[in-house]
Amino acid sequence: MLKKVSVTDVVLGMYIHELCGSWMDHPFWKAGFTLHTLDELHSLQNSAITEVWIDTAKGLDLPAGVQSEELEPVIERAQTILQEADVAERAEPIVSMAEEVQRAFKICERSKDAVFSMFSEVRMGHAIEMHGVAQVVDEMAQSILRHPSALLSLVRLKNADEYTYMHSVAVSALMIALARQLQLSAEQVQQAGVAGLLHDVGKMMIDNSILNKPGRLSDAExxxxxxxxxYGAKLLLDSGSAVSAEVYDVCLHHHEKYDGSGYPKKLKGQEISLFARMAAICDVYDAITSDRPYKKGWGPAESLQRMAQWQGHFDPLLFQAFVRTMGIYPVGSLVRLNSGRLAVVIEQNEQTLLKPKVKVFFSSKAKMPIEQEVLDLACSQCTDSIIAREPLEDWEFRNLDALWLE
Ligand SMILES: [Fe+2]
Ligand SMILES: [Fe+2]
Structure with missing residues (x-):
């Protein structure tokens, strides 16, 4: 049986089914394992992970009386959190998804190049040329205004060698969209975008052998x-870059967690600035949905569901706004319909996030591809509906993203 337990209650001999948190928060990166050594136990307890799932069929159970949670209530609670985000109608996109995807491709490329040169400048101790940064952010904001899903879906797709730069572009795009969702002023939306672009600039001071290591990092690494x-905050200061206090703050505090278990300062709740709380969500979402050499990314809908289960990580209200921004089933999510067909979400629906437009392509019953067809699940004639998110690792589909990019 799976039980969610606090890391402080974990003992040797337990089988760790899953760690509750992003793989950025721990040096383990393997799926399931039995805790055999004190070193492993200490690593776990000293990591940013606060809760884990143990499998009592494969390892030791908790002693009687120690608190734990079972799978079903945790999933139900996560589902409620996600569904509560489905309020208010959304603004209609101005242009079609296909049209904006074409433009957003080019914006991604330009933004990535801009991040690359910005990071190089700062690393050499030069001040960032803020006019260029503002232009990049403005282009992204315009794209999101025309059709939010195009850029937000494209930034998830990245090659291993460009990860650090594309991740910065992605966090920037997500920050812009979240700031707009929160109805922040145009100036704040702009600052949110700049903060996203620069949040990881400190990685320029980390050895490439660690930054791009394909395997598991040691505790020291x-x-x-x-x-x-x-490092990032210091780089910004030393280079004399004219960044706002908000941007500096995001750079320093985007790994803080709402419950005070983050780093570097273990800030808690409202002690963490609004922008840093926003960045924490955007950063983790992009990291866990991206493929890395050592780990395949989780699907977008699956990622949101997992994030909803991690208690204490994120500001709950901001997380809800984030789900509203992305959709409960973001574009690119693999879902199972009640007809038994598998589909990929290709677009959100303005009226409800529970019934997006999808493209069916596979029969889970016959286990074979079927003729592709676009379904608008919100359409009154449509009898099919989503019954589950499908974990990507359960299927060996290649390039599912082609289905929404077509
Ligand atoms: Fe970071
Ligand atoms: Fe990051």
């Missing part, structure tokens, strides 16, 4: 990696 927020 992991500890170095966790210095990047402090």
């Amino acid at each position: 992991f500890a170095k990696m966790r210095l990047h927020p402090v």
Whole structure:
């Protein structure tokens, strides 16, 4: 049986089914394992992970009387959190998804190049040329205004070698969209975008051998990696870059967690600035939905569901706004319909996030591809509906994203 337990209650001999948190928060990166050594136990208890799932069929159980949670109520609670985000109608996109995807491709490329040169400048101690940064952010904001899903879906797709730069572009796009969802002023939306672009600039001070290591990081390497927020803030100061206090703050505090278990300062709740709380959500979402050499990314809908289960990580109200921004089933999510067909979400629906437009392509019953067809699940004639998110690792589909990019 799976039980969610606090890391402080974990003992040797337990089988760790899953760690509750992003793989950026721990040096383990393997799926399931039995805790055999004190070293592993200490690593776990010293990591940013606060809760884990243990499997009592494969390892030791908790002693009687120690608190734990079972799978079903946790999933139900996550589902409620996600569904509560489905309020208010959304603004209609101005142009079609296909049209904006074409433009957003080019914006991604330009933004990535801009991040690359910005990071290089700062690394050499030069001040960032803020006019260029503002232009990049403005282009992204315009794209999101024309059709939010195009850029937000494209930034998830990245090659391993460009990860750090594309991740910065992605966090920037997500920050812009979230700031707009929160109805912040145009100036604040702009600052949110700049903060996203620069949040990981401190990674420029981390050795490439650690930054791009294809395997599991050692505890020492992991500890170095966790210095990047402090390095980043120092780089911004030393280079004399004219960034706002908000941007500096995001750089330093985007790994803080709402419950005070983050780093570098273990800030809690409202002690963490609004922008840093927003960045924490955007940063984790992009990291866990992206493929890395050592780990395949989780699907977008699956990622949101997992994030909803991690208690204490994120500001709950901001997380709800984030779900409203992305959709409960973001574009690119693999879902199972009640007809038994598998589909990929290709677009959100303005009226309800529970019934997006999808493209069916596979029969889970016959286990074979079927003729592709677009369904608008919100259409009154449509009898099909989503019954589950499908974990990507259960299927060996290649390039599912082609289905919404077509
Ligand atoms: Fe970071
Ligand atoms: Fe990041």
